[in-house]
Amino acid sequence: MPELIQRRDLDFLLHEWLRIETLSRYPRYSGQDRASYDDVIDAATVLAEEQFLPHAAKLDANEPHFDGERVHLIPEVKAALDAYIDGGFLGTAFASEHGGLQLPYTIFQAVSALFTAANIGTAGYLFLTGAAANLLAAHGSPEQRQRYMRPMIEGRWFGTMCLSEPQAGSSLGDIKTRAKPLPDGGYAISGNKMWISGGEHDLSENIVHHVLARIDGAPAGVKGISLFIVPKYRVNADGSLGAKNGVRLMGLNHKMGYRGTTNTALSFGEQGDCVGELVGAPGQGLACMFHMMNEARIGVGLSAVALASAGYRYSLDYAKTRLQGRPASNKNPEAKPVAIIEHSDVRRMLLQQKAYVEGGLALCLYCARLVDEELANPDEQVRADAHLLLDILTPIAKAWPSEFCLEANKLAIQVLGGYGYTRDYPVERLYRDNRLNPIHEGTNGIQGLDLLGRKVLMQNGAALKLLLGRIQASIASARASGDAALTEYADALANAIDAATRTTMTLGAAAAQGKLDLFLANAHLYLEMMGHTVIAWLWLQQAELATKALPSASAADQDYYQGKRWACRYFIRHELPKALRQAELLATLDDTTLNLPIAAL
């Protein structure tokens, strides 16, 4: 079995590139060193391989089912989750005061990628719980943290996020779930929620639902939405469990992939009283949720990367051992067949996967590193810059991997041919799992609107300027290296940046003239353009670093570093021109999709 996330690559990104150890200069991470990080990654690698991976296919083939009373899952799921919890992984990035290990968020993301690559269906429960606990770390009262967050970090209780409703998915302003104030300061919650992952199961003693709802009399739209804790079992003053709360499982959704994580329709307050308690201020519910959204969205991107990495590594392994055909120039039918990796087109499919996977991984870890800066850097300006960069990179970190790492999974199937289309090999499952990522946590269409309509325009383009400044610095550094290949790549990226900048100004002018719908008509295209440009930037950085490391590298490392140069070359030559083409198209302010009459479809 291959490594599903190449450890050499993780080490390169975390240490040689992101220099994670330097985080230990900040008080939050003081005293930590590479050994602290290696220990947790080593332990996670073993656990993912031994407890998560072995039942991934079985869980996919035996999805959770609801008998009307309770939800049944194969027993391997709970065993794996318990091992993860026993290992303390839920607390990886939480503060010591909350019972966590207080390791960098970046390390937690690296660890998460290992579990996702092994078995996203089982790992899903853990990520949801971590996110739910994190929400309380940011917005819960001290008492709420003690009552609800601690048990989640300890893994005794699990958590969910209840945003969508059957009639309100992308349009959260239209949610209808009600919260009626009760005399004791609590709220009676009533309504229906949809697409709630981990919404019901017997894997934990309790489930802490974070529910968006409207307090009676609240205004329409997003400003009227508040956030509530609604536990499956009520919690007594001493933290012990009380009676069942009025949360009812209406049914499980049966998905194409990602089958191991229950996905539920829940009703609140329909049968029996359902009580909740307010988190944060009334009307601040969506703001609280969106405070966490950057991390949730980077998490989606990282999941897409991890699934694609698994597909890439499986298909690479296969291509090295599967014998078939001969080079085009060898016409001798009696010549021994070669491994299919000898064929250019197979290498193309592998290199394309590598460029997408390692490019996407770099992006997600870069963002995670920004989260750490924002959280822990003592310098206010650095924190503000990290926040601004995260704002503009988040829609890209969510959408780009979920689009192109899905494409990578498609290529992994293609490398295996007919075998890849069967359920005897994992690549088709990974492809099905990954198809969710362009949809959840804000569809990629929504990400496009967020990027162009909000993040690019905000503060007079401050986030974009900051990003472009970072990219220009990388271009200058690569050019200064004197390496001909790096200079070629830097020049190509400079062209792409110029085109993207001109196009953004053209679009901005349309927005300034009040042509808002035209400005946003091709926002998804803008997102793809920026995505490819950002990934090209990260490849340039990786290639430069690899080039500098080559002269003193061991033989094995030389292969690894050369791989970075080849993948960068591929991305710059074969992929980046797509962004130029998109920039040209965007600059025409094409109104085809805007003005298309419905009757013409």
Added chain:
Amino acid sequence: MPELIQRRDLDFLLHEWLRIETLSRYPRYSGQDRASYDDVIDAATVLAEEQFLPHAAKLDANEPHFDGERVHLIPEVKAALDAYIDGGFLGTAFASEHGGLQLPYTIFQAVSALFTAANIGTAGYLFLTGAAANLLAAHGSPEQRQRYMRPMIEGRWFGTMCLSEPQAGSSLGDIKTRAKPLPDGGYAISGNKMWISGGEHDLSENIVHHVLARIDGAPAGVKGISLFIVPKYRVNADGSLGAKNGVRLMGLNHKMGYRGTTNTALSFGEQGDCVGELVGAPGQGLACMFHMMNEARIGVGLSAVALASAGYRYSLDYAKTRLQGRPASNKNPEAKPVAIIEHSDVRRMLLQQKAYVEGGLALCLYCARLVDEELANPDEQVRADAHLLLDILTPIAKAWPSEFCLEANKLAIQVLGGYGYTRDYPVERLYRDNRLNPIHEGTNGIQGLDLLGRKVLMQNGAALKLLLGRIQASIASARASGDAALTEYADALANAIDAATRTTMTLGAAAAQGKLDLFLANAHLYLEMMGHTVIAWLWLQQAELATKALPSASAADQDYYQGKRWACRYFIRHELPKALRQAELLATLDDTTLNLPIAAL
């Protein structure tokens, strides 16, 4: 339920564009008219909707299973197949002398698309049988036609194509199955075949396997391959069934999609004698198979189109009724939500699907029309031209739809959001079904090699010249229309043609210098470039025809024709530039994938 293939569009393509009725000038189709064609399409539409569509989801959820003795299928499959057979559809395109209706192949393809869109798992058995019968129409002896082909056209027996083996998929020259001459003129067949669709079932009285094997002493490689009929049950002299032949089901392959069609590993001659009879001359097996390959590959492309059409039409329906959000320019949260089709990005996803689906359908029907010309046109030069055009268009007709119509299915899921990811809606199944098409009947990588390495070069580029001449004629016609939009599209296509031509010459020069591996290193990219160019050409033709029909059209037809103009505009502006970018890249003779060291992956 929407029409899964829009009848208005079929009528446009068959009658207004391809002018199918003019085929009746040829003796083979004399006496036929539009009514003959409409009757069969009408009947097929009803049958597909009533007998094939209703069990498509059930069949997917209850795939065939093998209990060690026999293969079990849900009973709806046989009922639907029997209805199809009773309707005489298997004989649609076969000659009257063979018991067929002798209708144009193009009409048969239109009919096939209807069944595929409804339920590809059930329809698969029929297409395999038709292809197997067709092989005997071309290469069987009169006796073989009588003994094996007639029962297949009558639907009493089904057929298969047994090419691949576990160790030989793309590389057919390496097959090992043996044929040992017997004293009676027959052959003892022994070996293992893999990926045999319809290889075992109880749906028909007999199964006629067409098996590629090597006669003992035959040379290595493709020249040593011969073709054999190997029936599941031996056939007595009077056509009645004899004892079971030594063909054994080793197991069923469990696939991601396309689940209703059994896909099998078969062993021949392992347990019990297995006899076969030679078809055609010894050593001509692959040539016989490839004679049929154009049609089989166009059929794959058409399947991809039909699955995408179903996805497009479902998602279009959904987008018109699902309410969610408001236009970007409407900031009033109390405004009523709009149907999601009102959002530009949703219209983009629908228009993109339409452009892929109707572009792909045009390509496949155009190719089918060429098959009819080649088969029936009395003019030898026209037949030769049709053959040449088919040669160069076939790899494109197989690969382009299987790539981009899969993309369309991906978009259909995205339009439905979370719902699209569940098995409650058909779009995820269509996506899974369609993922096979880039793999079978020659992977798309093989198609790239076929196009660039064989079809473009052959006869000093005669096929490409012929194709380019046709495209230039369309450009001239569109420019002569005086319509500003058509002129814009024609100019864009002319640019793409120039770029493709220059690039082909650059590549050809590399081939002439003996740099064969470099010439072919980016063959898949060349295939995509040519595919987008060809589809743009077909869109230009459709848009011109629609433009000319507009002034005298009914209100409903005006919407339809405007749709053609919008889709053409989308394809020319948003898609065709991809081909230009690819042409530029190809012209650099980029050796990235060729020279990439394996250790760098």
